[in-house]
Amino acid sequence: RGSGHGGFSSVRGAAAPLRVCVGTWNMGGKACPEDVDLSVWLKRDAFDIYAVGVQECEAGAGVSTANQRPKWEKRLSECIGPRYVMLAKHCLGTTHVACFVREELRSECHDVHTAQVITGVGKVVANKAGVGVCFDLRHTSFLFVTAHFAAHMGKVRARNDDFARIDKELFRLMCPKLAATLPRQSSMTAILGGLGGLGDAAKVSPEPALDHTFPPKNAPPEPSVSAHFDRVFWFGDFNYRIENTRELVDAKLGEKTQEALQSLLRDDQLLAQIAAGSVFKDFKEPLVHFPPTYKYDKGTSAYDSGKKMRVQAWTDRILFRAPSNNQESIKCVRYDSVQGICSSDHKPVVGHFEVHVPQENFGSVRSAREAMRKGSAACTIL
Secondary structure, eight states, X not given: OBOSSTTSOBSSOSSOOEEEEEEEEEOOSSOOOTTOOXXXXXXXXXXSEEXXXXXXXXXXXXXXXXXXXXXXXXXXXXXXXXXXXXXXXXXXXXXXXXXXXXXXXXXXXXXXXXXXXXXXXXXXXXXXEEEEEEEEETTEEEEEEEEEOOOSTTOHHHHHHHHHHHHHHHHHHHSHHHHHTSOOOSOOBEEEOSGGGOSOOEEEOOOOOOOSSOSOTTOOOOOOGGGGOSEEEEEEEOOOOBOSOHHHHHHHHHHXXXXXXXXXXXXXXHHHHHHTTSSSTTOBOOOOOSOOOBOBOTTSSSBOOSSSOOOOBOOEEEEEEOOTTOGGGEEEEEEEEOTTOOSSSBOOEEEEEEEOOOSSOOOSTHHHHHHHHTTOOOEEEO
């Protein structure tokens, strides 16, 4: 049965790829205003899977989001359309992720779980965090992680550490049987939840926080959740900056050319860290054709005019990872920011992807990995 996209994507077709929409938005510390048209960001009824991550969806980590979460999820559901079901959702502090699938795909999705990792102050405050959703669709495993890394220009190492911590601890939570075969180097606090973490959770036996800087020099490679799934997407406010002056960035942006953007991207911290092998190993980012997504005067598409005059940055990003022997299984067809949404000091970012999912199990490492993942639950790391 087709999905209604003119044959582009077929739920039971043997060859057609699934259409996946990934969106990220730092909402700037407040709920989404009612007059914001989310459809300019998340195109209605156009994909098989939607994965949407938001950061700073309320005023701060100490502010309860319990009242706003259902409203936001309802807004998302209304925007995406009635032919979808929410497969999983999870919120930690002000970081929220929701995953929707087309109704006819729901019966083919199995082993749905969520997990969360705190990376904020002292590893206790959830102002910075990573939240993941994983599931199997047919014989292919998916992982979607939204994250909010450490802020400020000089905190490159801290951002790299945030990625490493989230990637490592999500592995221990989402692949618990496999993790149990490895030396235990970290402390956990489990939160037991229902399918996909859809229900409220209860804490169990909190333990001390991890040190912020790891792994130590010359340590063996850390476990990686990203290496244990077939189709992996990370998206969020990663907070990497442009290492240059406001004056130069203003001048380059004033040229309004792709060449000028590429010149600025040569000073982009994230791309430099990826090239150095310090973060997001084996991930790809589509070519950036849009202007920096931060920092704007709220209510406008003009960059920061306040006293601090922050240097613009591509803080908000989407990266993906496919198996090394099947790099063509994920193809990006659009990667863009949304200039028309102005309620935050960040612009939303969206990625459209074609994702190939085999109809049959071709006997890769999936079956062994799947057995190791059984028993995972919605969890938190303190």
